[in-house]
Amino acid sequence: MMMVLGKVEDDEVLYRSVPNGCFTTADGALRLTSTAFNDPTQKPSVDRAKLCDANPAYTRKRPTDGVVSLTARSVRQIADVVQNDKHGNPKLAYAIAVIPDPIKDHLILPDNLAHAIIMANPDFESGSVFRKLKESLARIASQGGWVVEPSVASK
Amino acid sequence: MFVATVDAYTLPAFQQTSSNTHLARKENDPLSHKVKSSIANLSLQGLKQKLTALQRLPENWDNVGSAKPNPLAISNAVNWLEKIYSEIVLAQLEWRAPHISASEAGDVVFEWWRDDHKLTIYFGADQAEFIQVWGAHIKNEMADGQLETAGILSLWKWLSA
Numbered sequence: 001m002m003m004v005l006g007k008v009e010d011d012e013v014l015y016r017s018v019p020n021g022c023f024t025t026a027d028g029a030l031r032l033t034s035t036a037f038n039d040p041t042q043k044p045s046v047d048r049a050k051l052c053d054a055n056p057a058y059t060r061k062r063p064t065d066g067v068v069s070l071t072a073r074s075v076r077q078i079a080d081v082v083q084n085d086k087h088g089n090p091k092l093a094y095a096i097a098v099i100p101d102p103i104k105d106h107l108i109l110p111d112n113l114a115h116a117i118i119m120a121n122p123d124f125e126s127g128s129v130f131r132k133l134k135e136s137l138a139r140i141a142s143q144g145g146w147v148v149e150p151s152v153a154s155k
Numbered sequence: 156m157f158v159a160t161v162d163a164y165t166l167p168a169f170q171q172t173s174s175n176t177h178l179a180r181k182e183n184d185p186l187s188h189k190v191k192s193s194i195a196n197l198s199l200q201g202l203k204q205k206l207t208a209l210q211r212l213p214e215n216w217d218n219v220g221s222a223k224p225n226p227l228a229i230s231n232a233v234n235w236l237e238k239i240y241s242e243i244v245l246a247q248l249e250w251r252a253p254h255i256s257a258s259e260a261g262d263v264v265f266e267w268w269r270d271d272h273k274l275t276i277y278f279g280a281d282q283a284e285f286i287q288v289w290g291a292h293i294k295n296e297m298a299d300g301q302l303e304t305a306g307i308l309s310l311w312k313w314l315s316a
Contacts, residue, residue, distance in 0.1 A: 017218070019216075019217040019218060021217075021256055022217065022256055024254050024268075026254075027268065031254075031268050033254055033256050033264065033266050034264065034266065034275055034286075035217070035256040035257060035258055035259075035264055038217055038219055038221045038258060038259040039219055039220070039259055040219075040220045040221060040222070040259045040260075041220075044219075045219065061218045062218065065218075078291065078292070078293060127260070128284070128299055129293070131258075131275075131277065131286060131299075132286065132293040132297050132299070133293065135273070135275065135286060135288045135291075135293075135297060136291045136292070136293055136297075139273075139288065139290070139291045140291050
Protein backbone atom coordinates (compact mmCIF):
# COMPACT_ATOMS: atom_id res chain seq x y z
CA MET A 1 0.00 0.00 0.00
CA MET A 2 1.37 3.39 -0.96
CA MET A 3 1.34 5.80 1.96
CA VAL A 4 -0.05 9.24 1.26
CA LEU A 5 0.27 11.21 4.45
CA GLY A 6 -0.01 14.73 3.09
CA LYS A 7 -3.04 16.95 2.82
CA VAL A 8 -6.47 15.35 3.11
CA GLU A 9 -8.18 16.04 -0.20
CA ASP A 10 -11.76 17.30 -0.31
CA ASP A 11 -13.08 14.17 -1.97
CA GLU A 12 -11.47 11.78 0.50
CA VAL A 13 -13.79 9.49 2.42
CA LEU A 14 -13.37 9.39 6.19
CA TYR A 15 -14.53 6.62 8.51
CA ARG A 16 -15.69 7.04 12.09
CA SER A 17 -16.38 4.24 14.57
CA VAL A 18 -19.63 4.77 16.49
CA PRO A 19 -19.99 3.10 19.90
CA ASN A 20 -23.10 1.20 20.86
CA GLY A 21 -25.40 3.63 22.69
CA CYS A 22 -24.52 6.57 20.43
CA PHE A 23 -27.16 6.01 17.79
CA THR A 24 -30.80 5.13 17.38
CA THR A 25 -32.87 3.66 14.59
CA ALA A 26 -36.12 3.96 16.52
CA ASP A 27 -37.99 5.87 13.80
CA GLY A 28 -36.61 3.84 10.91
CA ALA A 29 -33.73 6.13 10.00
CA LEU A 30 -30.23 6.05 11.44
CA ARG A 31 -29.79 8.93 13.88
CA LEU A 32 -26.33 9.36 15.35
CA THR A 33 -26.24 11.14 18.66
CA SER A 34 -23.92 14.08 19.02
CA THR A 35 -21.98 11.94 21.51
CA ALA A 36 -20.93 9.73 18.59
CA PHE A 37 -18.29 12.43 18.02
CA ASN A 38 -17.15 12.78 21.62
CA ASP A 39 -13.54 13.77 22.03
CA PRO A 40 -11.85 15.09 25.20
CA THR A 41 -9.40 17.12 23.10
CA GLN A 42 -12.18 18.52 20.88
CA LYS A 43 -10.50 16.89 17.86
CA PRO A 44 -12.59 13.88 16.83
CA SER A 45 -10.65 11.04 15.18
CA VAL A 46 -11.40 9.58 11.77
CA ASP A 47 -9.57 7.21 9.43
CA ARG A 48 -8.81 8.08 5.81
CA ALA A 49 -10.34 5.45 3.54
CA LYS A 50 -7.56 5.70 0.97
CA LEU A 51 -5.01 4.74 3.61
CA CYS A 52 -6.86 1.70 4.94
CA ASP A 53 -7.67 0.02 1.64
CA ALA A 54 -11.18 1.57 1.72
CA ASN A 55 -12.04 -1.04 4.31
CA PRO A 56 -14.35 0.54 6.91
CA ALA A 57 -14.07 -2.51 9.16
CA TYR A 58 -10.48 -1.34 9.76
CA THR A 59 -11.91 1.58 11.76
CA ARG A 60 -14.28 -0.42 13.94
CA LYS A 61 -13.04 -0.53 17.52
CA ARG A 62 -15.43 -3.14 18.91
CA PRO A 63 -17.88 -5.59 17.31
CA THR A 64 -20.79 -3.67 18.80
CA ASP A 65 -19.61 -0.45 17.11
CA GLY A 66 -20.91 0.64 13.74
CA VAL A 67 -18.91 2.62 11.20
CA VAL A 68 -20.16 5.67 9.28
CA SER A 69 -18.51 7.71 6.56
CA LEU A 70 -18.33 11.34 5.57
CA THR A 71 -16.23 13.28 3.11
CA ALA A 72 -13.56 15.80 3.98
CA ARG A 73 -15.46 18.33 1.86
CA SER A 74 -18.65 17.95 3.90
CA VAL A 75 -16.67 18.50 7.09
CA ARG A 76 -14.90 21.59 5.76
CA GLN A 77 -18.23 23.02 4.63
CA ILE A 78 -19.22 23.38 8.29
CA ALA A 79 -17.82 26.84 7.84
CA ASP A 80 -18.15 30.31 9.35
CA VAL A 81 -18.35 28.92 12.84
CA VAL A 82 -18.93 31.86 15.10
CA GLN A 83 -18.65 32.13 18.82
CA ASN A 84 -20.70 34.95 20.30
CA ASP A 85 -19.43 37.14 23.12
CA LYS A 86 -21.51 37.69 26.27
CA HIS A 87 -23.49 40.40 24.48
CA GLY A 88 -24.37 38.05 21.63
CA ASN A 89 -22.01 39.70 19.16
CA PRO A 90 -19.92 37.50 16.86
CA LYS A 91 -16.39 37.29 18.25
CA LEU A 92 -14.41 34.54 16.59
CA ALA A 93 -14.68 32.69 13.33
CA TYR A 94 -13.32 29.19 12.92
CA ALA A 95 -12.39 27.09 9.97
CA ILE A 96 -13.02 23.37 10.34
CA ALA A 97 -10.06 21.36 9.14
CA VAL A 98 -9.29 17.71 8.50
CA ILE A 99 -5.63 17.11 9.31
CA PRO A 100 -3.54 13.96 8.80
CA ASP A 101 -2.42 12.62 12.17
CA PRO A 102 -0.71 9.28 11.57
CA ILE A 103 -0.02 7.29 14.72
CA LYS A 104 3.34 5.54 14.81
CA ASP A 105 5.26 4.11 17.78
CA HIS A 106 2.83 5.61 20.29
CA LEU A 107 3.24 4.47 23.90
CA ILE A 108 -0.34 3.24 24.15
CA LEU A 109 -2.09 3.48 20.80
CA PRO A 110 -1.49 0.99 17.98
CA ASP A 111 0.05 2.24 14.77
CA ASN A 112 -2.53 3.80 12.48
CA LEU A 113 -1.19 5.68 9.49
CA ALA A 114 -4.74 6.34 8.25
CA HIS A 115 -5.58 8.38 11.34
CA ALA A 116 -6.72 11.97 10.89
CA ILE A 117 -8.39 14.53 13.13
CA ILE A 118 -11.21 17.01 12.68
CA MET A 119 -10.31 20.23 14.36
CA ALA A 120 -11.13 23.91 14.53
CA ASN A 121 -8.63 26.58 13.65
CA PRO A 122 -8.15 28.38 15.99
CA ASP A 123 -9.00 26.03 18.87
CA PHE A 124 -12.47 26.40 20.33
CA GLU A 125 -12.57 28.73 23.31
CA SER A 126 -15.78 27.28 24.67
CA GLY A 127 -17.30 23.84 24.82
CA SER A 128 -20.60 25.09 23.42
CA VAL A 129 -19.15 25.59 19.94
CA PHE A 130 -17.63 22.12 19.98
CA ARG A 131 -21.04 20.75 20.96
CA LYS A 132 -22.47 22.35 17.82
CA LEU A 133 -19.68 20.87 15.71
CA LYS A 134 -20.58 17.44 17.06
CA GLU A 135 -24.24 18.04 16.17
CA SER A 136 -23.24 18.94 12.66
CA LEU A 137 -20.93 15.94 12.23
CA ALA A 138 -23.61 13.60 13.58
CA ARG A 139 -26.21 14.99 11.18
CA ILE A 140 -23.94 14.75 8.14
CA ALA A 141 -22.70 11.25 8.98
CA SER A 142 -26.23 9.97 9.69
CA GLN A 143 -27.30 10.78 6.13
CA GLY A 144 -25.02 8.16 4.62
CA GLY A 145 -26.14 5.36 6.93
CA TRP A 146 -23.87 2.58 8.07
CA VAL A 147 -20.91 1.45 6.04
CA VAL A 148 -20.42 -1.25 8.66
CA GLU A 149 -23.42 -2.17 10.77
CA PRO A 150 -23.01 -2.77 14.49
CA SER A 151 -23.46 -6.36 15.55
CA VAL A 152 -25.96 -5.38 18.25
CA ALA A 153 -28.64 -2.77 17.63
CA SER A 154 -28.78 0.21 19.95
CA LYS A 155 -32.11 1.41 21.31
CA MET B 156 -81.53 -14.04 10.31
CA PHE B 157 -81.05 -11.57 13.11
CA VAL B 158 -80.71 -7.99 11.93
CA ALA B 159 -79.69 -5.33 14.35
CA THR B 160 -81.56 -2.07 14.06
CA VAL B 161 -80.79 1.27 15.52
CA ASP B 162 -83.62 3.19 17.07
CA ALA B 163 -82.91 6.86 17.67
CA TYR B 164 -84.97 6.77 20.85
CA THR B 165 -82.87 4.01 22.35
CA LEU B 166 -79.48 5.59 21.76
CA PRO B 167 -77.40 5.72 24.93
CA ALA B 168 -78.00 8.81 26.98
CA PHE B 169 -74.41 10.07 26.66
CA GLN B 170 -75.02 10.72 22.96
CA GLN B 171 -78.14 12.77 23.57
CA THR B 172 -76.84 15.67 25.63
CA SER B 173 -74.14 18.12 24.71
CA SER B 174 -72.50 17.98 28.14
CA ASN B 175 -72.23 14.20 28.16
CA THR B 176 -71.07 14.25 24.55
CA HIS B 177 -68.34 16.63 25.63
CA LEU B 178 -67.34 14.24 28.41
CA ALA B 179 -67.33 11.33 25.98
CA ARG B 180 -64.63 12.93 23.85
CA LYS B 181 -61.42 10.96 23.61
CA GLU B 182 -59.36 13.53 25.48
CA ASN B 183 -61.79 13.45 28.41
CA ASP B 184 -61.94 9.71 28.71
CA PRO B 185 -60.65 9.18 32.27
CA LEU B 186 -59.69 5.57 31.61
CA SER B 187 -57.76 6.46 28.48
CA HIS B 188 -56.00 9.28 30.35
CA LYS B 189 -55.22 6.94 33.24
CA VAL B 190 -53.81 4.29 30.90
CA LYS B 191 -51.70 6.87 29.06
CA SER B 192 -50.50 8.29 32.35
CA SER B 193 -49.54 4.83 33.61
CA ILE B 194 -47.65 4.06 30.41
CA ALA B 195 -45.84 7.38 30.63
CA ASN B 196 -44.96 6.74 34.28
CA LEU B 197 -43.52 3.37 33.33
CA SER B 198 -41.52 5.10 30.63
CA LEU B 199 -40.25 7.58 33.22
CA GLN B 200 -39.17 4.77 35.53
CA GLY B 201 -37.34 3.12 32.66
CA LEU B 202 -35.54 6.36 31.87
CA LYS B 203 -34.50 6.78 35.49
CA GLN B 204 -33.06 3.27 35.38
CA LYS B 205 -31.14 4.17 32.23
CA LEU B 206 -29.77 7.25 33.98
CA THR B 207 -28.75 5.20 36.99
CA ALA B 208 -27.07 2.71 34.65
CA LEU B 209 -24.83 5.53 33.36
CA GLN B 210 -23.08 5.37 36.74
CA ARG B 211 -21.78 1.94 35.79
CA LEU B 212 -20.00 3.20 32.67
CA PRO B 213 -16.24 3.17 33.19
CA GLU B 214 -13.69 5.80 32.22
CA ASN B 215 -13.15 5.67 28.44
CA TRP B 216 -16.52 3.92 28.00
CA ASP B 217 -16.62 4.92 24.32
CA ASN B 218 -12.99 4.11 23.50
CA VAL B 219 -12.18 7.74 22.69
CA GLY B 220 -11.15 8.73 26.22
CA SER B 221 -14.44 10.15 27.55
CA ALA B 222 -14.81 10.66 31.28
CA LYS B 223 -17.00 8.46 33.43
CA PRO B 224 -20.43 10.16 33.72
CA ASN B 225 -20.49 12.53 36.68
CA PRO B 226 -22.84 11.27 39.47
CA LEU B 227 -23.89 14.88 40.19
CA ALA B 228 -24.78 15.36 36.53
CA ILE B 229 -26.85 12.17 36.64
CA SER B 230 -28.68 13.40 39.73
CA ASN B 231 -29.32 16.76 38.04
CA ALA B 232 -30.62 14.98 34.93
CA VAL B 233 -33.05 12.89 37.02
CA ASN B 234 -34.45 16.07 38.60
CA TRP B 235 -34.79 17.77 35.23
CA LEU B 236 -36.38 14.68 33.68
CA GLU B 237 -39.20 14.90 36.21
CA LYS B 238 -39.62 18.65 35.58
CA ILE B 239 -39.66 18.23 31.80
CA TYR B 240 -42.08 15.32 32.00
CA SER B 241 -44.43 17.20 34.34
CA GLU B 242 -44.52 20.30 32.17
CA ILE B 243 -45.32 18.27 29.06
CA VAL B 244 -47.95 16.03 30.64
CA LEU B 245 -49.67 18.94 32.41
CA ALA B 246 -49.89 20.76 29.09
CA GLN B 247 -51.43 17.57 27.60
CA LEU B 248 -48.69 17.34 25.00
CA GLU B 249 -47.38 14.03 23.75
CA TRP B 250 -44.46 12.75 25.82
CA ARG B 251 -41.54 11.22 23.96
CA ALA B 252 -38.66 9.52 25.71
CA PRO B 253 -35.22 10.99 25.04
CA HIS B 254 -32.18 9.08 23.90
CA ILE B 255 -29.75 9.14 26.82
CA SER B 256 -25.96 9.14 26.61
CA ALA B 257 -22.98 11.05 28.00
CA SER B 258 -20.47 13.59 26.74
CA GLU B 259 -16.68 13.40 26.86
CA ALA B 260 -16.77 15.65 29.93
CA GLY B 261 -19.10 13.36 31.90
CA ASP B 262 -22.24 15.42 31.31
CA VAL B 263 -25.53 13.59 30.73
CA VAL B 264 -27.03 14.16 27.27
CA PHE B 265 -30.72 13.88 26.32
CA GLU B 266 -31.60 13.91 22.61
CA TRP B 267 -34.91 13.96 20.75
CA TRP B 268 -35.50 13.91 17.00
CA ARG B 269 -38.65 14.89 15.15
CA ASP B 270 -38.28 15.06 11.37
CA ASP B 271 -35.67 17.76 10.74
CA HIS B 272 -35.84 19.15 14.26
CA LYS B 273 -33.53 17.92 16.98
CA LEU B 274 -33.33 18.98 20.60
CA THR B 275 -30.29 18.18 22.74
CA ILE B 276 -29.97 18.95 26.44
CA TYR B 277 -26.68 18.72 28.36
CA PHE B 278 -26.87 18.24 32.13
CA GLY B 279 -23.83 19.14 34.17
CA ALA B 280 -23.52 18.98 37.95
CA ASP B 281 -25.54 22.14 38.47
CA GLN B 282 -26.73 23.39 35.10
CA ALA B 283 -28.68 22.38 32.04
CA GLU B 284 -28.10 23.73 28.53
CA PHE B 285 -30.00 23.09 25.32
CA ILE B 286 -29.18 23.09 21.62
CA GLN B 287 -31.89 23.30 18.96
CA VAL B 288 -30.75 21.88 15.62
CA TRP B 289 -32.62 22.12 12.32
CA GLY B 290 -29.68 21.70 9.92
CA ALA B 291 -25.94 21.12 9.76
CA HIS B 292 -24.89 24.77 9.65
CA ILE B 293 -23.59 25.78 13.05
CA LYS B 294 -24.36 29.47 12.77
CA ASN B 295 -27.61 29.54 10.80
CA GLU B 296 -29.29 26.29 11.79
CA MET B 297 -28.62 25.90 15.51
CA ALA B 298 -29.50 27.84 18.64
CA ASP B 299 -28.48 27.25 22.24
CA GLY B 300 -29.05 28.55 25.73
CA GLN B 301 -29.58 27.75 29.39
CA LEU B 302 -32.54 25.48 30.06
CA GLU B 303 -35.17 27.03 32.33
CA THR B 304 -38.42 25.49 33.54
CA ALA B 305 -40.39 28.31 31.92
CA GLY B 306 -38.86 27.54 28.55
CA ILE B 307 -39.54 23.80 28.42
CA LEU B 308 -42.90 23.98 26.66
CA SER B 309 -41.74 26.33 23.93
CA LEU B 310 -38.79 24.02 23.20
CA TRP B 311 -41.12 21.02 23.14
CA LYS B 312 -43.58 22.75 20.82
CA TRP B 313 -40.70 23.76 18.53
CA LEU B 314 -39.52 20.14 18.45
CA SER B 315 -42.99 18.97 17.48
CA ALA B 316 -43.65 21.74 14.95
